Amino acid sequence: MFYIYCPYCGEHREEEEFHNHGQAHIERPKDPDSCTDEEWGNYMFFRKNPKGLHHEIWVHAAGCRKFFNVTRHTVTYEIKEVYKMGEQPKVVAE
Amino acid sequence: MSDVNSEAPTVALMDQLPDASIQGQSPLFHADLATVAKKGPKTGGVVFKEQALMGQITLRLNAENAEQLKAAEKVLGVSLPTQPLTSVESGDVSVRWISPDEWLIIVPGLKAFDVESALHAALSGHYQVVNVSGGWTVFMLSGKNARDVLQKSAPVDVHPAAFPVGKVVTTVFAKSSAIIRRAGDDQYELVVRRSFADYLWLWLQDASREYGLVVEA
Ligand SMILES: [Zn+2]
Numbered sequence: 001m002f003y004i005y006c007p008y009c010g011e012h013r014e015e016e017e018f019h020n021h022g023q024a025h026i027e028r029p030k031d032p033d034s035c036t037d038e039e040w041g042n043y044m045f046f047r048k049n050p051k052g053l054h055h056e057i058w059v060h061a062a063g064c065r066k067f068f069n070v071t072r073h074t075v076t077y078e079i080k081e082v083y084k085m086g087e088q089p090k091v092v093a094e
Numbered sequence: 095m096s097d098v099n100s101e102a103p104t105v106a107l108m109d110q111l112p113d114a115s116i117q118g119q120s121p122l123f124h125a126d127l128a129t130v131a132k133k134g135p136k137t138g139g140v141v142f143k144e145q146a147l148m149g150q151i152t153l154r155l156n157a158e159n160a161e162q163l164k165a166a167e168k169v170l171g172v173s174l175p176t177q178p179l180t181s182v183e184s185g186d187v188s189v190r191w192i193s194p195d196e197w198l199i200i201v202p203g204l205k206a207f208d209v210e211s212a213l214h215a216a217l218s219g220h221y222q223v224v225n226v227s228g229g230w231t232v233f234m235l236s237g238k239n240a241r242d243v244l245q246k247s248a249p250v251d252v253h254p255a256a257f258p259v260g261k262v263v264t265t266v267f268a269k270s271s272a273i274i275r276r277a278g279d280d281q282y283e284l285v286v287r288r289s290f291a292d293y294l295w296l297w298l299q300d301a302s303r304e305y306g307l308v309v310e311a
Contacts, residue, residue, distance in 0.1 A: 008194050009263075010178045014249035016266055062266045064178075064193040 004058065005082045008066040021057040023047045024069045051075060053093040105214055109207040110225060118203070120146035121231045121291035131311035138306025139239030142298060145232035149206025150285070151199040152192075153213060154222040165216040169209065170199065181262045181275055190262040190275060190285075198273060198285065203227060231291050233284040235298070239305035240282055246301050248274065268297045 002015040029035040029043055048054065054074050059067045071080040071091045080091040111118070122144050155162040157176045167173040172184040174197055181190045186205070190198040201209050206227050213223045235243060244252045247268045251257060262275045270293065273285040286294050299307060 008178065013265070016249055062271055063264050064196075066193060 002077070002079065004070070004079065006060045006063060006066070007068050007082050007084050008064045009060065013060070013063060017060060017062040018058050019061045021059055021067065024055040024057045050093070053080065053091065055089050105223075107211060107214065110228060111203070111207065118147050120144060121288040122146070122295055125292070125295060127309055128311040131309045134309050135306060136308060138302075138308040139237050140235065140243055140298075140302035140305050141237040141240070141308045141310060142295075142302070143234045143236075143310040144295075145234055145283075147203040148232050149201045149203045149209070149225070149227045150230045151201070151206060151210055151213070152222070152224050152226050153197045153199055154195050155217065156220065157195055159219070162217055162219065162221060165218070166213065169212045169216050179261050179263060181260050183260075190273060192262070192264055192273060200232065200285070229288055230285050231288050233286060233294070233298070234277070234281065235284060236278070236281040237305070237308070238280055239302065240280055242305065243298065243301045244274065244282060247297070248272070250274070252276075268294060268301075270294060 002018075003012050004015060004018055005012050006018075026043065029039055032040065035043075051074060053071055055069060055071050057067055058070050059065065067085055069083050069085065069087070069089065071083075071089050072078070073080060081089065083089060127144060153166060153174075155166065157163070157174070163174055163176075170184075170187050170189060172182045172187060172189060174189060175182050175191045178191055178194070181188060183189075186202050187209075188200050190200075192198050199209065206225055210223055210225045217223070241252055248265050250263050250265045252274075257263075257276055259276050259278060262273060264273045265271065267274070267284070267286070270287065270290040272294075275283040275285075277283045284294075
């Protein structure tokens, strides 16, 4: 079980109040009409699966219903940091 | 922040309440709480009361927009709580922070349309006011074991050190959900979905059985 800090509520809550929404910081191609099939395919379907630090989106579904980002270690499951939408992670893989 | 709709928005406003010839029924109407209260025990560790037919309004605006905050305060008589997980109460109006840009206002049922209309008249720019009175009902849980019942039902920390009077949390409650506010020392307010009202009433009866449940009408 995770005990997750919601940056909007400003306190820790149990995992059952949250949902994971997968990889964070996915950027949509700026001009979809002129990008290649490969670029579009990577954007649509391909996701990272790192052994180590992973930046992912969570939503405080049963609470304030806001989305935010979490940097989590996929081996230890340790949550390294939590940051709001629009912000960048401070803890990054070397 | 530039406002998205600077022109006066077209809002369809409708008083949801029928005229006095139709009797309002709360989601627990069928449970006949008046009879349960009369026949049931008069002492126990948990006291249950439905605050039936209240008016609920959700208000969304930009908490950094001083003009909007001032307009809402003028209508409500209290300033919106911008501190996360807090609430304010003044007379028959109470306001709960439920998200950084969203508040749940509760007023007497017959006042809801007036408050809704007044908010629309006072606010401008990018905001939202929705009368959600039909979607929710309010349970009051009090007594020395009320906290024990919450501990069985929700994963949030309700110890007084972490849950002072006035604090509001929206959370999972008995596999459903509730907006829980500590209204007093031994007093908790649960705002629940009307479609889950009967289920939660059954749940609360079961969860408070070991402490003794007093029902107030
Ligand atoms: Zn939250």
